[in-house]
Amino acid sequence: MNELFQLSAPWWHFVLRGVAIYILVMVLMRLSGKRAVGQFTPFDLVLVILLGNAVQNGINGGDNSLTGAVIMASTLIGLNYAVAFVTSRNRTFEKFVEGEPVVLARHGKVFRKVLRRELVSEDDFDKALRKNNIEDVADAEVVLLENNGEISVVKQHKE
Known part of the structure; x- marks a missing residue:
């Protein structure tokens, strides 16, 4: 014992x-x-x-x-x-x-090199847009890869 x-x-x-x-x-x-x-x-x-x-x-x-x-x-x-x-x-x-959030896209422009560097697939990127009811990346103000690995999307404010 x-x-x-x-x-x-x-x-x-x-x-x-x-x-x-x-x-x-x-x-x-x-x-x-x-x-x-x-x-x-x-x-x-x-x-x-x-x-x-x-x-x-x-x-x-x-x-x-x-x-x-x-x-x-x-x-x-x-x-x-x-x-x-x-x-x-x-x-x-x-x-x-x-770490810090990383910008994946801004004002409709996708940063493909950043996607590759951060190991984010096109499918994951597109899925994040769909989850936020965005059909076209041009409708996104900014798309971020957050510290926790999730992708968040801020919609474009249209007036």
Whole structure:
């Protein structure tokens, strides 16, 4: 019964591993782009499952104790809270963590290079227009790829 709670390393190893893996995964997710996060497909689900499995040993160092699991879970939740706290109070850090919206089209002109760079397909772009009851991109003032990966459309104000 004692082995359920016996750590294989000092407690601070778990905290250090948790911080390192958290930062690594955050950076990798940031580099993967907005669409990878915003448009969760079955392929993305497989990626998340495999990613969790890939970092498991790095995060727990092979420790299977309940105490280690509690330390790791607490560390990750604490880090997540700290990141949310800092991003809500520091615009520079928020831009680094969450990114900024990207203009995909303005005044009817579609920026095709930006679509490709942000991995937005023509179909996804057109679907966003249809969701906003816009038949022609010329009727859109601006089309944005938001931080969360969704495409938002601001309609042209016609007088």
